[in-house]
Amino acid sequence: MRDFVIRGGCVITMDPGTGVLPEADVHVVDGRIREVAARVEVAPDVEVVDAGRCIVLPGFVDSHRHLWQTAIRGQLADCSLGDYFRRILVGMASSVTAEEVYTATLLGCYQLLDAGITGVVDWANVINTPDHADAGINALLESGIRAVYAYGWPAGAEHLFHSTTPHPEDARRVAEQYFGGSDQLVTLGLGLRGPVSNPPEVLVSDWRLGRDLGARLNVHTGMRVPGVPSRDITVLAETGLMGPDTTYVHCTNCTDDEFRRIADTGGHVSVAAHSEMVMGHGHPPTARLVAAGLAPSLSADIVASAPGDMFSQMRISLAQARISAYPDDPAEPFEPTVTASDVLRFATTNGADALGRVGRVGMLRPGMDADLVLIRTDRVNAMPNHDPIATVVTQVDTSNVDSVWVRGRPVKRAGVLLDVDLGRLERLAARLEESMRTKMIP
Known part of the structure; x- marks a missing residue:
């Protein structure tokens, strides 16, 4: 791997001890930041x-x-959460093939890298066969992205609500076949069903499987689903399953006491503000999480209904968190607690926790892996650049992403993805588009 130095940029280190350096160099040696x-x-x-x-x-x-x-990009822009369960998770997902999973995952990874997103938790809840798992993992490996592969469950109602079916044991095969080292770019997670789906004995079995495998655990919790009680965190606490290896997703209907339970057990929360508001999960809890002492991260959830870049997610999250502080009485002061700097931390440093990579990525600090993004500010949407953090959070977009590195390996330079056969990708995407037309349920 070639050593390099990034010369003379405005460096947002995200390191509290260093902050923003108006003009500085970043030296990378063997995939890690040297200086x-x-x-x-x-x-x-x-x-x-x-x-x-x-x-x-x-x-x-x-x-x-x-x-x-x-695979279904943009098809659910006006979809509710209930319709999503009916049309996708209980409906068309069971007909998705392993080949379609491979193509969709690969396309998704390249979209992420193109937009400066170097790490992702891939929530793979379409494990219809072992081949589906292999397809998703191989796409992640091929793309060169840093990822947690959150091995989920097969599609269909049998596995979603009031299920007594345990998590697929094939996760053990996948762990042995693909995830033998702790220093891999792609590591193993489990996408677990929450208490709304499982009785306590199945919860215990699923969590035990994940911890036996040393996997990062991920679970959807606290969503506003009609007729379904949202005591997910309380149930997990009563069952003794909470821990620092777990990311709780959404948490829109969680109580403040449940947030304290997450904080007390070292857990992490992922917020998907766009999909939560558009699809009706409930109000994104971003400001409440910060008040509870938690460090949330951000996600797009599904590009079927949400934009897939982090600039959009940061802006949506910032706006929603600030308006949530708006008082009912106009005579009272407007005192929002979430800032642009906070939201940039959610999108970078806090995401490292969700990956299980705290201290390895999420900051620009000597010894850490060189997962880097170079954003151009010599474009009309970024001039003048008075405040670099505000510029990133509120002004630039994917067109400003010039270069991207993952552990020191360049994956995008001068605005162009590297080592990507675009002709092949276009052919795969065309086949995927055609096959999806016949599978969507109205």
Whole structure:
């Protein structure tokens, strides 16, 4: 792997001890950050990346993305949560093939990398056969993205509500076949069904499987589903299953006491503000999570209904969190607690927790992996650049993403994805589009 130095950029380190460096260099050796300083002297044969009029920052992390649903991009813009269960999870998902999972996951990964998202938790809840799991994992590996593969369950009602069917044991095969080392870019997680789906004995069995495998655990909790009590966190606490290895997704209907339980057990929460508001999960709990001492991360959830870039998610999350502080009485002051700086941390540093990679990614600090994004500010949507954090959170978009590295390997340079056969990808996408037309349920 070639060493390189990113020269003369405005560096948002996300390191509390370093902050923002108006003009600095980032030196990368063997995939890790060697030095971040105002000037780094390197040997003549070291590649120099000119970052003048650019912002350098850690790669974004999407902490909850159903990548297989890239197959139905944009088809659920007006869909409710209930319709989503009926049309997708209980409906068409059972007809999705392993080949379609591979194509959709690969397309989704390249969309992420193109947008500067270097890490993702892939919530794979369409494990209709072992081949489906292999297809999703192989797509992640091929793309070069950093990921947690959250092995879920087969499609269909049998596994969703009031199920006594345990989590697929095939997860053990996958763990042995693909996930032998702790330093891999793609690591194993489990996408678990919550208390709304499982009786306590199945919950205990599923959580035990995940912990036996050393997997990062992920569970949807506290969504506003008609006729379904949202005591998920309370039930998990009473069952003794909560822990620091678990990411709780959505949590829109959780109580403040349940948030305290998550904080007390070291858990993590992923917020998907766009899908939560559009599909009716409930009010995104971002500001409440911060008040409870939690460090939420952000996700797009599904590109079937939500934009897949982190710039959109940051803006939606910031706006929703701030308006949630709006008082009913106009005579009272408007005192929002969530800032643009907070939201950038949600999209970077906090996402490292969801990946199980705290201390490895999410900041630009010597010794950490070089998951980096270079954002151009010499474009009309970013000039003048008075405040680099505000520029990233509120002004730029995917067109400003110039270069991306994952553990020091360039995956995008000068605005172009590298090592991607676009012709092949277009052919795969065309076949996927055609096959999905016959499977969608109105």
